[in-house]
Amino acid sequence: MRRLSIGVRLTLWYLAIFALAQLVFGMGMWLILRHNLYEMVDTDLKNQVEDLRTFFQAQKKNASVAKLHEEVNESYSIEHPGDYLQVHVESGELIYRSAFLQAHQAALLPPDQINQPMLKSRTIDGKAFRFIFAKLTNINGHTFTVETGVPAGDVVKTLSQFRSYLLMFAPLLLLSAAGGGYWLSRRALSPVDALVRTARDVGGTNLNSRLQKLETGDELQRLSDTLNEMLDRIESAFLRITQFTADASHELRTPISLIRTEAELTLRRPRADAEYKESLRHILMEAERTTALIEQLLSLARADSGREALDLKPVDLRQTLGNLIDGWRRVATMRNLQFSAKVDADIFVLGDGTLLRRLADILLDNAFKYTPSPGVVHLALETRGENAVISVVDSGVGITEEDQSKIFERFYRVDKARGRSNGGAGLGLAIAQWIVAQHRGLIAVESRPGQGSTFSVELPMIAVPAPSPVVF
């Protein structure tokens, strides 16, 4: 089932609360009015009882019941307060009963049920009355039971009029409350509609558009600001990806067109075997570079998508780096460079052995690439506090301070032409940085142009694991 809009829900809530408040208020007012009106009538009745007390006290001390009967009749039968009066003495004998009560015996309480003053509303012959039942004790040696009433038609009429006014105005009030509530909620939520309209239009081609900036200083402003910040982040991520795709295509196009040109030129006319061989050797070299580039691109793409799973285990850095030394020594000989390594400390980190090997290879490869002969490359492994530090020092071309902050960016090469001739696409250090980040480490560079560079990687160490038991 489709949910109602927030505007309609707010209106319904507003209406429900308003109706409840109106009900409570109306009932409260009605009860107060009723209480006040009956209090006026009840005071009148109590005064009548007091008048009777004064009347009986004024009678002779030893007056007989018959005499009292006569006196009361004389005083009350023609007076208004006697219209609904009835008086008994303790013997149960009737002293006075008005004509009205005579005719409506059933309306009265038996005298023995009246212990203390009691006020009651009654309807007799379709008319409303209020009665008081009271005992007047110890008056000239007698106890009188008095019942007297007054018509309460006016009270009932006023109350019922008040009730009808309430019922008459309630729907009008509720209707205007509903209208007002709906208008208020529409007004409060109209900026949301504006946000929705703009948000609906934001797509890949206009990611730079932003939601209307609200200056309401409330939750809606916070919402629009937060959505705009989110769009900022999405836009820069989107730009990074499009930039990456553009750079990657550009980098791939160069070796592929080299391969094509080489093949086309070679096939233009018949050649000697040696020429074909030379040409194929060039093609193979470019193909190998392209494969290496694709490998790097794939690594970064997997890293971005979070699919490059790390196989974290205790890694013996001395062994990992030690295994690389011989290979790089041969490269050093070929390039006429001096290579030394100091990796003799027992240092373990929690990491992925393959990735850590790749990290060292990237740093060493750069050191060799950017150090002209004669020069020096040195690999070291040591501890610094709780961390293991791998450093690769070279006496190569060095990096300016300005470039040092950019070399970890993807596709950044200090010297584009030199980088390409050495086979680098500017991805090595970006991959190295990702590997270090995955190991919760830090990578830093110190360098001076013309004097060489030092790349150092700090990784958190773990205790040397106990050797696993040998099973025979």
Ligand code: ADP
């Ligand atoms: P590349 O594959 O081009 O070497 P990297 O990301 O590994 O890409 O390096 C980025 C840039 O940083 C390189 O183009 C190079 O200019 C510079 N660089 C990296 N390592 C060194 C170094 N040891 N000495 C001098 N420059 C370096």
